[in-house]
Amino acid sequence: MSKNRLLAAMLAVCAAGMVMLGVFDPATSGVFPPCPVHYLTGWYCPGCGSLRAIHQLLHGELRAALALNPLTVVLLPFLTYGLASFALFEIRGRGLPQPFLRAGWIRALGAAIILFGIVRNLPLHPFELLVPGAKLGL
Amino acid sequence: MFCSQCGANNADTAVVCTQCGRNLQAVTPTNPLQPTPLQPTGVVLPPGTTVQNYLVFAILTTVFCCLPTGIPAIIYAAQVNGKLQAGDVAGAQIASRNAKMWCLISLGLGIGCIALYAILIMVGVLSGIHQNR
Numbered sequence: 001m002s003k004n005r006l007l008a009a010m011l012a013v014c015a016a017g018m019v020m021l022g023v024f025d026p027a028t029s030g031v032f033p034p035c036p037v038h039y040l041t042g043w044y045c046p047g048c049g050s051l052r053a054i055h056q057l058l059h060g061e062l063r064a065a066l067a068l069n070p071l072t073v074v075l076l077p078f079l080t081y082g083l084a085s086f087a088l089f090e091i092r093g094r095g096l097p098q099p100f101l102r103a104g105w106i107r108a109l110g111a112a113i114i115l116f117g118i119v120r121n122l123p124l125h126p127f128e129l130l131v132p133g134a135k136l137g138l
Numbered sequence: 139m140f141c142s143q144c145g146a147n148n149a150d151t152a153v154v155c156t157q158c159g160r161n162l163q164a165v166t167p168t169n170p171l172q173p174t175p176l177q178p179t180g181v182v183l184p185p186g187t188t189v190q191n192y193l194v195f196a197i198l199t200t201v202f203c204c205l206p207t208g209i210p211a212i213i214y215a216a217q218v219n220g221k222l223q224a225g226d227v228a229g230a231q232i233a234s235r236n237a238k239m240w241c242l243i244s245l246g247l248g249i250g251c252i253a254l255y256a257i258l259i260m261v262g263v264l265s266g267i268h269q270n271r
Contacts, residue, residue, distance in 0.1 A: 030259070033251060033252050033255035033256075034255075036205075036251045037205075037206065045206070046200060046201055047200065047201040047202055047205075050201060050202050051202075071201060072201055072202070075197060075201060079194055079197060079198060082193070082194030083194060083198075086194065098159075100154075100155065100159040100219065100222075101193070101219055102219065102220075102223065103216045103217070103219045103220030103223060104216075106191075106193060106212065106215055106216035106219060107213070107216045109197075109212070110209065110212040110213060110216065113197075113200055113201065113209075113212070114209065
């Protein structure tokens with residue numbers, strides 16, 4: 001029972017977060033905390049711009065979302081599927097069908113995330129387009 | 139042998155299904171006429187159990203909470219699946235526990251950051267009220 005309550009609480013937090021993200025733009029309002037990595041070091045982390053990207057997606061602006069954080073936009077459907085599977089597993093004891101990922105693929109994904117974090121900090125021409133919002137001139 | 143969950147064809151010696159990760163060991167019918175083969179070392183899971191790798195949560199904390207502590211969680215998630223592939227269920231469970239631990243560390247740090255930010259905002263608002271008086 002307490003597990004169900006925890007799940008309900010998590011779903012409620014997710015839903016509340018989505019509504020907040022839809023109403024307030026993280027780019028202009030101070031409702032959302034800044035990225036701690038960017039705040040402390042000045043570097044962009046792989047996730048910088050993800051909240052702004054989701055805000056833009058909730059408003060149907062796919063191009064703006066891609067300009068803010070392409071990695072988030074690409075990973076979002078898979079994460080949503082994974083979370084839905086997790087929630088269903090807790091509710092009915094069986095998740096959605098999930099392919100078994102080979103270890104190499106997961107390592108490659110981890111490497112891709114780290115590489116994205118490095119590359120978007122490089123002050124070279126094609127890479128600086130990966131800075132959150134660079135293509136929008138934000 | 140074919141996986142009883144997803145039907146994928148696996149090697150006869152496979153411990154887990156390479157397609158869905160289901161434990162194949164405990165569901166393999168043993169031939170009573172032959173001497174029972176040596177049990178593989180490690181814990182034999184009940185049929186149908188999968189070892190959770192927490193990959194979704196690892197990615198969530200890395201990409202959405204901007205936390206570098208999600209990286210070890212991803213590495214341990216890869217280790218879980220790698221050990222399952224190799225048939226090392228016990229090792230996979232250890233890696234699974236480590237992945238979970240790093241996810242929880244990330245979650246705690248994330249909540250800590252948000253709480254700190256909320257406190258800073260509150261202090262800012264209060265001092266703003268104070269100055270206006």
